Amino acid sequence: MRKSNHPHKKAVHFIGIGGIGVSALARYFLSKGNIISGSDTSPSELTDQLKKEGIKIFIGHKPVNIAKGVDLIIHSAAIKKDNPEIKKAEQLGIPFKSYAEALGELAQQYKTIAIAGAHGKSTTTAMASLVFIKAGLDPTVIIGTKLKEFTPPAGGNNFRSGKSKLLIIEADEYTGAFLNYSPFGAIITNIDLEHLDYYKNLAEIKKSFLKFIGNIQYGGILILNKDNKNLFSLRNKIKKIGQKNNLKLYWHSVTLDQRSQAQCNKLRKILKVSGEHNVSNALGVYTLAKALNINDKKIFDALSEYRGAWRRMEYRGELRIMNNKLRITNENSIIHNSSFIIPVYDDYAHHPTEIKATLAGIRQKWPKSAIICVFQPHQEKRLKSLFKEFAGAFDDADTLILLDIFKVKGREETKQSVNSQKLAEAIKRKSPINVLYLKSANWRTKNLSKTLKQIIIQNQHKSVLNQHKSALVIMMGAGDIYKMTDKLIK
CATH class of the missing domain: 3.40.50.720 (NAD(P)-binding Rossmann-like Domain)
Incomplete structure (x- = not known):
């Protein structure tokens, strides 16, 4: 060079x-x-x-x-x-x-807003960015996903170049990365047991978030989610930090605050992304925007235009099943030689909390559809630490297809005593959903589309397609499962 x-x-x-x-x-x-x-x-x-x-x-x-x-x-x-x-x-x-050190130094040159939390960071960062753009504040944005709204020359899907001195960033707690930032404003979406290959326990995670709050600039703004028990349990300590640093603290709630119900109801009507977790994300952005004197019309207009982000319940295409043996009961008639078209979505969810929220959002939006979830666990350590939680995370699915664990290079120090087959067995013991386990060889070297079609056809009499008028597939995980989505829809 x-x-x-x-x-x-x-x-x-x-x-x-x-x-x-x-x-x-x-x-x-x-x-x-x-x-x-x-x-x-x-x-x-x-x-x-x-x-x-x-x-x-x-x-x-x-x-x-x-x-x-x-x-x-x-x-x-x-x-x-x-x-x-x-x-x-x-x-x-x-x-x-x-990366975190370099971003921290860069952020010092701007008036920075940081979005932190175990879950929902990317979506909340995206929503906040669109609101501030709509308000004419022209921010620079660095985000951990790709947005359709960020296209060259203004940006490159995960980056937007703005002309103002406002910077919006996604602040990750992994390895304490977010402790490199000293924003003037921040949103914390939630705290959860996550990144247990770095943190020892929940108490250590909470301490890290308190340090992050302590780094917010004097006189700054902090938006907090009252519905998250782990975060709300720190309210007294957060209050002390706020008093010491003259922070403006704003707690918001989808369920506990009657004052915000009008805003929540409007958000439920206008949001194109499903789930109460996204209503909560949007409410956090609304609260921040109001604290900075952005008017309601611009806030709601921007949020209504948000179309979702890369691998966040992203619509990818269709799975078409044609089989002359497939019998689908449609009201009072039986259809032979059927063509069954199933929409395919892709999602980054890899933690039990995220999985439950995503599947609940799908069930809420499509209550009569069969949900076929294809899940690739991410990291043996995460699966071992949260095994019980994973076993109870898929109740809103009708069929669950488990793939082998995606192992992250450099983050799997010791061999764990868990695997996807054991998870499948645990789910079968406690849940009535249809659970299948596919070894890696069965989906990496063969055609996943063909395998999935066979599974759906073979199981239709006893499970999903015989009971529902429609179905959808959700490909889920933080590993390389998204590459399989591409093959599935071809």
Whole structure:
């Protein structure tokens, strides 16, 4: 890589550039005229797009990827000190920072709003961004998902370049990343048992969130979800921090506050995304916007236009089943040689709380449809720590197809005593839903579409399609299951 000749431009290399957050930060640096390169372990749709935008992409982490002309290296949280590119940077004396450290330094240059919480960060960040754009505040946005509204030249799906000094970011608690930020305003959606490969227990997670609250700028604004028991249990400690730092604290509730019921009812009517969890996310954004004197019309107009985000209950296409043996009872008639069209959705949910909320939202929106959930667990440690919760998370599904666990490289230190087959057995013992387990070989090397169609046809007499007029498939998980969604709808 050549070194930048411009005194204010830098040659910046990103390790783990295929990550959704790191790629957004790379796009930010690119938008400022810097020379950008990056590496990742494998190509993806995201790295292909970054290439088209002018970023040099290397596949594989190799010392040769780091040239003497590099001014700065930014790496994802997954990158360890023994990474060959980090070692090369040390040899060459090139400074390197984590994604969170770099974003924290960047955020100091802006009036920053940070969205934190175990669940709902991306959706809430997206909603807040659209409201502030609608209000004419022209924010820069760095988000952990892709939005249809963020397209070049204003942004690149997970990034938007604004002209104001307002920055909206998604603040992740994993590895304490959000402790690098000192925002003037923040929303905390909830606190939950999550990232237990880093945190020891819930008490440690709560302490981390209290530290985050303590980092909010003096006189700043904090929006909190009263409906989340873990967060509300900290109310006295939060109040003390608020008094010390002169914070403006706003608690909101979908269920406990009669004053907000009119807003909640309106949100239920206008939102295109389903579920009470999304009503709660939107109410948090509404509360923040009102605290900053944005009028109701602009808030509700923006929220009504939100179409959802990448892998957040995202409609992907249709699964068409044609079989002359399939018999579907439709009121008083029996249809032979049937063509059955099933919509396919994709969702990032990988924690029991997220799974329950997503499936409940689907059941609420499509009460008469059969829900066929295909789930890929994410991390053995998460499944082991929350095994009981996972076993009770799928009650709103009619059929559950479990795939093998997606193991995250660098985050699975010890072999756990759980697997997807054991989860399937546990669910069968306590739930009446139809549960099937597919080994990896049965879905990675064969045609998933064919396998799923066979399962649906074989089980239709005793389960979902014989009892419902319609059905839908939800592909769920934080691993690489989204790649299978592409194959399913082809």
